[in-house]
Structure formats: C-alpha cells, structure tokens
Amino acid sequence: GEDVEQSLFLSVREGDSSVINCTYTDSSSTYLYWYKQEPGAGLQLLTYIFSNMDMKQDQRLTVLLNKKDKHLSLRIADTQTGDSAIYFCAICPSGGSYIPTFGRGTSLIVHP
C-alpha cells in the first residue's frame, strides 16, 4: 500500500516562511491534500492539488508537487503563531477507492 512520510517537527520564527515536506510511494496518486490539526480539534482541509498540477497558490499557502521525486511540500509565507499546529499530508490513489493515506503529521512550532 501507499507509504507517506513526513518529518515530525519544524520550528520557525514568526514572520519567516515554513516549508513542510512529504514524500510518498504510489506514483498513481491522483489527489494530494494538506490538513491542519489544532489541539483538541479534528482535521481541517487547507488545500489540495491534483496530480496533473505542479503548483497551487492560495494566499499565504503554496503547494509544490514534484511527481518525478514523489515529493509534496507546503510553504506557509509570513508564518504566524496561529499557524502552530500539526500538518498532515494525505495522498489519495487513483482506481476508485478514494481512501486517503495520511502521513504521521509535522508539528509546526512558531516562536516569537
């Protein structure tokens, strides 16, 4: 099955850019997502990208997809303390089952 890897922690200074990385194994993945989880809450969809795209930008968020290297990244510009949370990438295969596989999550810590 699909294997999705993320680094567990990222610490950045307020105002800097954050880059959260994700690698996956299934080259047929069709839909790729980034989710945010704040303490005690469920997962909130931040953005998604289709496999036929290389980049997607949405306000402070930029998603880059490198299909050759099976690498997905999320860049948060001008990171704020309110961005502190766990960020999950999720990969959905093609083939119709649409069951996403999630990474273990990257804990983003933003300090003043």
Place this chain on the structure above:
Amino acid sequence: GAGVSQSPSNKVTEKGKDVELRCDPISGHTALYWYRQSLGQGLEFLIYFQGNSAPDKSGLPSDRFSAERTGGSVSTLTIQRTQQEDSAVYLCASSSRVPLGYTFGSGTRLTVV
C-alpha cells in the same frame, strides 16, 4: 448538517465493555470514513463506506471492531470487549464521490481503563 458531527466527544470505559461511537456526516456526502489516531501517531484507516456498496473493512484491526451505516447516512463504530490499546481518538470523515477534500468531525476520545 453543516459539518460532520461525532458523539460522544469523550468516552471513558472499563476494559472488557462494549462501546458505540456515532458519526453523522454532511448531508449528501456519499462516502464515509473512520480513522483512529493514537497519541503521537498518524491516522490509521479503519473502514470506508461508499453509497450502497459493500464497505471496505480492510483497516479494522480485529474482529472486535465493526461498523455500519444506516440509510446511507449515520454510521456507528462498535468496539466489543474493549482493551487498553483501543484508547485513541476515533475520527470520522465524509466526502462527495470524487473527494475534493474530506471533512472531518472533531472526533471521539476513547479511554479504556
């Protein structure tokens, strides 16, 4: 409804008891998923319902776990003879047939003592 609703939000149960967790998905969403999130771990897939098709139960960890979805809407996850290793947050999500994102509930935190 406006979002995915899960109940209860917290459940403490004694080892060996049965528990039922409920998920009310977004109206019109044909797909429903159950995941388990243990402390410091990612999301572990449990079961997937899509419309009237047979559910994909490939993620259920043992035969103590079962789930059903009545009328294509509300789903119940049942854990029989709970064990301490079942302690986790159980998350439910729903989506349309082609998933432009999954909407998650806030989860049920299950503690087995």
